[in-house]
Amino acid sequence: MDMNGKKMLVVSAHPGDVLWRCSGAIAKHVKLGGLVDVVVLTMGTGGEANELFKSGLNTEQAKELRRKDFARAMEILGVSRYEMWDLQDYRFEITQEKIYRMVRFMRQSKPNLILTHHNTDLFNPDHGTIFPYVNMSLEAATGQGIFVDDLKPIERAPIFCFEPHASEVNGFKPNLFVDITDVIETKKAAMATFELKKKLAASYVDRAKYRAVNAGSFGRKGCEYAEAYEAIYPIAQDGYFVY
C-alpha cells in the first residue's frame, strides 16, 4: 500500500505519549510514503517527567532534555514537522485561543487522518481533555465562517484514538489494529530516546505483542506486533489507516 503523501496529524498531551502510544503507526505511515505532523501540547512536567525530577533536574532542565530526546525520536521516526507548544501541564484548559491556534495548525497541515487521545483517562485527566479539544478544533477548522489569517477551511478527517495506559478502566474499546511488525525496531529505538523510561518502554513492546494476538484473532495474518486504536466516529470516509 502506498500512502503517497497522505498526511497523518498526531496531537498529544505530552511528548512520551507519541512514543508509547502511536510511534509504530507513525513509522509505518512514513515507511509507506505518508507524511506526519506532530503537535505536543505540553512538556509533561506535571507528571510524565517525574523520573527526571527524581534524578535531580529542575523544570527547565527537564524540558530541555525532553526537547533534545524528542528531537532524536522524531528523526528516528522520520517526522519532519513537529511542534512542542509547552502549554500548562496539569490541567489543560480548552480556551478559544488554544482552539484557534490548533485551527491554524490544522489548516496548514491539511490532515487526511488524525491520531489523538481517547476521551477518558483516569490516570491523566489531561489526556481525556485533549480529545474534545482536538474534536472542537477540527470542527472549527472545517467551518466556512471561522476566519484565521487567510487559511482555507479543511475537510473533516477521521479521528483515531490511541490506547490509554490502562484500557479496561477507561472504557477503551479497540476497533482498529495497526500491524507494526515491520517497524517494531523503529518503535523500540524511538522509545529508547527516553533513557529513564526503559521499563515503561518494555511494557509497550509487551502490549504490542498482546494486541498482535487480538489482531490475529480478527484475521490479521503474520502479525507479531500491533497498536490498538478506537475510532470514536463511525468511519464513513477513506481513512488511509488500514495498512
Ligand SMILES: [Zn+2]
Ligand atoms: Zn501523557
